[in-house]
Amino acid sequence: MAMDVAAQRVGLGGVVLISLPEQERRVEATVVREVDRTDTVVRATLRVRGREDFRKEWPLGELVTVVRGP
DSSP, rough: EEEEEEEEGOOOTTTEEOOOOOSSSSSEEEEEEEOOESEEEEEEEEETTTTTOOEEEEEEOEEEEEEEEO
């Protein structure tokens, strides 16, 4: 069951739904490194099948859809 949670609750091993520019639908991405949290943003390294790992940044408090937790 997917849940919308504040970005600061995203953790290593979690699976989130994200939008990619070349995709029509949101895709599942796995958090593959420790999450970096500051006073204003949350940064995570994500892995999507068939792509190189990349960093995603969310403002603190933004809602993120989590499919599976760590």
